[in-house]
Amino acid sequence: MQEFLDRAQAAVGDDGRLRLGRMPEWEVFPFERDGLRARPLTEYADPEPDRRRDPADCRTCRALSSAAQVLHTGDRLAVIRPGATSLPFVANVVAREHELLDDVDDDAHAELGRLLARTYLAVQALDGVGNVHITKWENGSGHLSVNVMARPRGVLQLRGSNLPVWADMLPDIPQDEYDARAEAVRAALA
Ligand SMILES: [Zn+2]
Structure with a gap:
C-alpha cells in the first residue's frame, strides 16, 4: 500500500x-x-x-533430508530442527514439499494445528524450558515453516517477542545437550 x-x-x-x-x-x-x-x-x-528460493537453495528442504534434523514425519507436514541453536530448543513445523502455507489444502491446515500443539507440548516438557513461543516468518524461503522456540527457564530477560533477537546474539548451546533434547522431542512426537 x-x-x-x-x-x-x-x-x-x-x-x-x-x-x-x-x-x-x-x-x-x-x-x-x-x-x-x-x-x-x-x-x-x-x-x-519474488523472494522464493529454489528448492536446491532451501535450508528447510536440506534439513528434511537430514535424519538428525527430522523429528517427526506426518502426512503433509514434518517437524524438523535447525543444525544448531543458542536457545534450549528450536523446532520447525514445515511442509514436506517445497510449498507455502498459501498452497496447502485443508487437511494440511488441520495437520498444522495438531503438529504445532504437539510440538509445543513436547518442547514445553523439556527440562530447563520456561516458555515456548510460536512464530511464522518464512524469510522468503518459499517453504512453509512455523518456528517453535523455547526460552530458558529463569532467564526472564529473554521473554516475549525479542527472543529471536537475543537468540541471534547468544552462543550456541553444546551439541550433545541439543541432541539429547531432540531425542526427547522425537519420542514425544512418535
Ligand atoms: Zn524448501
Whole structure:
C-alpha cells in the first residue's frame, strides 16, 4: 500500500527517520536506548519481487533430508530442527514439499494445528524450558515453516517477542545437550 508508506513518511522527524516507539522502554528490549535509531524508510515495491528460493537453495528442504534434523514425519507436514541453536530448543513445523502455507489444502491446515500443539507440548516438557513461543516468518524461503522456540527457564530477560533477537546474539548451546533434547522431542512426537 503506497498510502501506508506515504503516511509513515509524513511522520518522520527532521533526520528523516521515525522516532523510536515504546519498545526500547521494555525491560526485555535487548538494546539500550542511547545511540539507537530507526533505519530510514525504504522505497515502495509493488509488485513485490519474488523472494522464493529454489528448492536446491532451501535450508528447510536440506534439513528434511537430514535424519538428525527430522523429528517427526506426518502426512503433509514434518517437524524438523535447525543444525544448531543458542536457545534450549528450536523446532520447525514445515511442509514436506517445497510449498507455502498459501498452497496447502485443508487437511494440511488441520495437520498444522495438531503438529504445532504437539510440538509445543513436547518442547514445553523439556527440562530447563520456561516458555515456548510460536512464530511464522518464512524469510522468503518459499517453504512453509512455523518456528517453535523455547526460552530458558529463569532467564526472564529473554521473554516475549525479542527472543529471536537475543537468540541471534547468544552462543550456541553444546551439541550433545541439543541432541539429547531432540531425542526427547522425537519420542514425544512418535
Ligand atoms: Zn524448501
